[in-house]
């Protein structure tokens with residue numbers, strides 16, 4: 029399939045995912061979560077994983093503490109290493125799955141990273157993971173909620189946590205596949221939502237689950253999904269080109285019902301990221317949390 033056909037298929041799947049298939053998906057998701065819970069109790073395989081052994085659900089959850097992410101980034105800068113390569117090597121060494129209890133102390137980090145990188149360089153099968161990180165880190169330019177909207181307090185107007193995989197109950201049990209950026213004031217229509225990347229508006233409108241949403245596709249065929257908006261930016265149209273930082277709409281609480289439904293949950297922006305991942309045969313969403321923290325840090329006045 030060509031890249032654009034793949035993107036079209038994603039959108040098709042998203043639209044046609046009926047109630048019955050959502051139920052089936054929920055059952056599968058519940059089974060995966062149960063399997064992950066069992067995995068948490070088992071010691072993980074040590075050392076670099078084989079490409080076939082990597083669970084896509086673990087790669088999706090892309091989980092490490094943000095302190096660790098920052099540590100890797102500064103280590104890469106300090107030693108003139110390629111950050112996407114280091115991030116991929118490190119993630120694959122731990123099978124993409126790490127609780128804070130499993131994180132090695134940052135003291136021995138430099139040697140550990142040198143060792144991990146040398147293992148990694150010998151396994152060509154793992155390069156698609158590196159390419160995914162390289163693409164995502166280079167195309168994401170702007171935190172989706174401008175931080176200057178804090179009404180003079182200097183504090184961020186929003187807050188968010190890593191809620192990847194947590195339970196969602198509307199329309200059948202589901203696992204959360206995104207990051208929810210909450211308006212601290214819970215005031216619909218207050219905060220601007222801007223595009224994280226350059227790209228093209230692939231579609232916008234109403235979904236029962238996502239409410240008023242905008243989908244932006246980048247030139248690398250990553251799909252960014254901005255959901256639960258209160259309203260759209262003036263001039264919003266399918267096919268228009270957008271720049272990173274360009275207004276897409278206003279944060280809201282739309283969704284979970286027929287068109288126009290609002291107020292079923294607190295005001296927030298749901299960000300979803302679906303990279304064109306060469307290692308995944310199926311639609312693959314990745315946890316946006318660490319990317320959002322990274323973007324927010326790079327935007328904050330120092």
Ligand SMILES: [Zn+2]
Nearest residue numbers: 206207208298
């Ligand atoms: Zn969400």
